[in-house]
Amino acid sequence: MTVTDEDFDYIIVGAGSAGCVLAERLTASGRYRVLLLEAGGSDLRLFVQMPLGYGKLFYDTGVNWAYRAEPDPGLAGQADYWPRGKVLGGSSSINAMVWIRGHRSDYDDWRDAGNPGWGWDAVLPAFRAIEDWEGGADDWRGQGGPLHISANRAGLHPLTHAYVAACAAAGLPETPDFNGAQQEGAGIYQLTVKGGRRMSAARAFLRPALRRRNLVLRTRAQATGLIWEGNRVTGVTYRHRGGERRARAGREVILAAGAVNTPQLLLLSGIGPGAELRAMGLDVRHDNPNVGQHLMDHQGLNYTWRMTVPTLNQQLRPWWGKALAGARWLLTGAGPLSMSINQGGGFFRTDPALDRPNMQLYMQAFSTIIPRVGERPVLTPDPFPGLSLGLSNCRPSSRGWIRLASADPFAAPRIQPNAFSTEGDVAEMLAAVKFLRRIAAAPPLAGLIAEELRPGPATATDEELIADFRLRSGTVYHASGTARMGPDPAGAVVDARLRVHGVPGLRVADASIFPTIPGGNTNAPAILVGWKAAEMVLEDAR
CATH class of the missing domain: 3.30.410.40 (Cholesterol Oxidase; domain 2)
Structure with missing residues (x-):
């Protein structure tokens, strides 16, 4: 049975590092009604809250997608194991908590590739606003923000x-x-830890936002496709409590499901390489060969x-x-x-x-x-x-891909790192x-x-x-670039304001938009993307 939900202003798919930030910032004014969908469950688990407990979560499918990549010639033919967060906070709830922004030149590279607003001078104020840095504020660091950073x-x-x-x-x-x-x-290394407990995106951003009546969170709700009116995306279909549900977004749908699941949902919804989609029996809504390509990882x-x-x-x-x-x-x-x-x-x-x-x-x-x-x-x-x-x-030149294994939204996608x-x-x-x-x-x-x-x-x-x-060797869990940002739809999936090229009503805001991979751990840049995306969405809503 399909149930139609009430309408929302914004729908966010994925309560991970970026999605939690989006949920907090888009609901802060009280003007907008927001639905946040998360395929996983609660992060209120012992080994999530215990910082070193992440070793116990590595193979725990209760909080982890537990993907397996394709056999990789660059890794002596081995099929690498790819843990990804399937829980409130996403991978920020199962990672090693190291807080690294990346080199300032990494962001200047983003800007110089034709993405205004993403150079170091533009992202530094956002990083400072995000941080509650234990070492104290200065020209580089912020204090008093929602995310506590331990000096360790x-x-x-x-x-x-x-x-x-x-x-x-x-x-x-x-x-x-x-x-x-x-x-x-x-x-x-500085850590996202406070008071001996993990400081995930869920703890820093989502928990405060859940006190607001204009935020609706649905856990164990896996998005299965996008709803279309003509060429515009107007909502999301998802599986929740054994039933198929539909939710409509009066303003926008924002995908924040991560560098594996975001391209998977785009492909399932008919956005991607046309020939591949037709081979899967899927209708082609928007032919863009970049979806799922340009996969980067450390x-x-x-x-x-x-x-x-x-x-x-x-x-x-x-x-x-x-x-x-x-x-x-x-x-x-x-x-x-x-x-x-x-x-x-x-x-x-x-x-x-x-x-x-x-x-x-x-x-x-x-x-x-x-x-x-x-x-x-x-x-x-x-x-x-x-x-x-x-x-x-830090900046490998090797590129891989994400592709559908089948048209079943609950089947794991194919992952080829090409390490x-x-x-x-x-x-x-x-x-x-x-x-x-x-x-x-x-x-x-x-x-x-x-x-x-x-x-x-x-x-x-x-x-x-x-x-x-x-x-x-193997992944250090920094997958990115599979819906990359760029000014030309011939080479990118989203523009500098994270709007999907050629698809009104749809944005992407997670590590999949990275044009190039930052040198360092990627949780901080993913949180930055959520912060910047919220700024852009609110500006465009005026």
Whole structure:
């Protein structure tokens, strides 16, 4: 049975990083009635609220789409696992909570590609308005905004400081604030954590908005298609509580379902490559070959060492260690469970001639080379002291795609990352893994290391190193670009105001609109897109 809902002014599909921001900002004035649809359920779950609990969510289909990509030649033929948030807050509720805006030049690149309003000078005020930065406001940072950012200085493992010192000895000096005047360098990662609990987009933006009568939230409500009147989108069809429902938007529909589900819904609704849609038996409403194309992602891997000093392995592997850490977190909101496993990190250039860092570092005072089946082993580390240094590429040139597997809206789409499919991506990753060994060989760390475990000293030649990172690399969960922004509909899906080219009444506001991928973690840029999109929607409503 199909039920027609009452009309709304705006319908937002997806209560993730951008969708939660949109819901809060579009309802703030009280003038507009907004429907927010989320395919997942509540974020009020223990392992969502516990920062380090995200290891328990990695394969949990109760909060996770748990996608599997196509076999990828660039990853030695492996089919990579792609977790994506299916819960209030989206991936901001299951991620590692590192807050990185990206390099200022990344946004200038967006502007210079023909997208006015997206250069660094235009987005900086938005970032400052979003933030409640623990370190205090300055020309770069904001304080008093809805999203609390922890400086993450208390309770760091001692190896974090040894790591920063080793980076300096290897030629990468300390940077006090990756979101400040200079991104390049090594240092401590800032986290979306407050009071020992995860500060997701749902907590920061959606919870306050739910007190308003003009916001209607429907969870476990999966969008299945768009409603059309002529060439204009006027609403959404969705499955809720076992029934098919329809909701109409008097003003606009805004897709904020993420870089996988947004292109999937566009394709299901007849917006995309015409030949592919017809082959699926779908009516072509608007032929745009860019939908689902230009998929970008950061690829990463870890090198691992056995240490001569205690690491988090000794605290978090035994049952009694977990119990003590859990009790400490419940009673005080402190301890290792109150933080990300990525306590330190950094950004560096594999070639000094580059104008900005092209590699990101991650330091983890634990190791997991002995995995536990069915669970990302953040909470089940190795039975010996271990240290992991990871990295990911900031601006890969490889491009993949998202396509429909069938016309069934409940079937997972096909995902092909095409990782390391360009010579440039392979060359810079080769240079980067060599730098990891330079950091480990620097005196502040070298005296604390017993041996290299992964990949091991026997992996030494360029060919061996390349074969190793193809075998062991994988997504760092930063999918983007599949409905990219640009002025020309021949090469893009949305314009600079995030309106879908050729389709009135429809916008996209999530990481799928990134013209190029920012250098760093993508939750902050996704939240920025939600903030900027709300500004544009409200301006256009006047």
